[in-house]
Amino acid sequence: MKLQTQVSLKKAKKQIDYQSRLLLLGSCFVENIGAKLEYFKFRTMQNPFGILFHPKAIEKLISKVIKGEVYSVDDIFHQNERWHCFDAHSDLSDPSKENLLLNLNNALAQTKEQLSVATHVLITLGTAWVYRHKESDTIVANCHKVPQKSFYKELLSVTEIAESLRRTIDLIQAEDPKIQCVFTISPVRHLKDGFVENQRSKAHLIAAMHEVLEDSKLEAEISYFESYELVMDELRDYRFYKNDLVHPNDLAVEYIWEKFSSVWISENAKNTMASVEEIRKGLQHRPFYPESEQHRKFVESLERKMEKVRQNHPFIDFTV
Incomplete structure (x- = not known):
């Protein structure tokens, strides 16, 4: 008896290992995968x-990084006692305009540095709905609670999304044609837009993404990972969502991570991952008797395990 449909996944050709350098961009779902990669001590940014929800925001960030542009006071604004930038999430907003500009330009420089050594760029697309600022006639990454009347709400067409993705890929490939771009569609449901509107948005993203993947003129190393399809077609149940019924819960994230690992993480890396996990669990251990001989031996054994991992991967730091 078959009780679940299965999404067919293919092993990636250019898998991730501990020599890989990764840049992750996009919607909040990319942070779920990013948290797993960080847990296992892969080198990521x-x-x-x-969080950047739509393809235009990701394209603008990559464009500014590649072109070496910087932010000035003309690119930020004051709202509700804080300084903001329409290109960035509110996490970067600050009461000081000097601090905001410093953080924005440091982020650009750090992204440039990571991209210069990157082997993989993972991009998760969340929505095709965008907000256009009326005064500047520009599409923003975040509205920062500026009144709704200051924006037009628009649904990017399949053509607009495909063109934006191609420009983003071209910019990345210009930095290094060997970089592997891995795209996913976020399974997070943007129900604030409306049920039908969310479906239209995801449909536009999927159609545009596959148009780009099938473009024979695009000479680039690009791949697609079926995170959206795994949630929609394999899990298919509200028990795999958080209480908000919008975001996948920990069990769903773990399931998708296992699927991602099965196709994108190399077998050699999995041995190191097992060691890293064992060490991390050991570091979380809280002894009943810290002065006991048994605990002393446990700590010494843990130190030997950490040293063995560091011999092969000197960049791994268990203190952070």
Whole structure:
């Protein structure tokens, strides 16, 4: 008896290992995968500008990084006692305009540095709905609670999304044609837009993504991971969502991570991952008798395990 449909996944050709350098950009779902990669001590940079929900915001960030542009006071604004930038998430907002500009430009520089050594760029697309600021006639990454009347709400067409994705890929490939771009569609449901509107949005993203993947003129290493399809077609149940019934819960994230690992993480890396997990669990251990001989031996054994991992991967730091 078959009680579940299965999404067919193919092993990736250019898998991730502990020599890989990863840049992760996009919606909040990319942070779920990023948290797993960080837990296992892979070398990653995750959303330096905070969560970016739509392809235009990701394209603008990559464009500014590649072109070496910087932010000035003309690019920020004051609202509700804080300074904000329409290109960044509110996590970067600050009471001081000097601090905001410093953080924005540091994030650009750090992204540039990571991209210069990156082997993989993982991008998760969350929505095709965007907000256009009326005064500046520009699409923003975040509205920062500026009154709704200051924006037009627009649904990006399949063509607009596909063109934006191609420009983003071209910019990344210009930095290094060997970089592997991995795209996913976020399974997070943007129900604030409306049920039908959310479905239209995801449909536009999926159609555009596959149009780009099938573009024979695009000479780039690009792949697609079926995170959206795994939630919609394999899990298919509200017990895999958080209480808000919008975001996948820990069990769903763990399930998708296992699927991601099965196709994108190399077998050699999995041995190190097992060691890293054992060490991390050991570091969380709280002894009943810290002065006991048994605990002393436990600590010495843990130190030997950490040293063995560091011999092969000197960059792994268990203190953070």
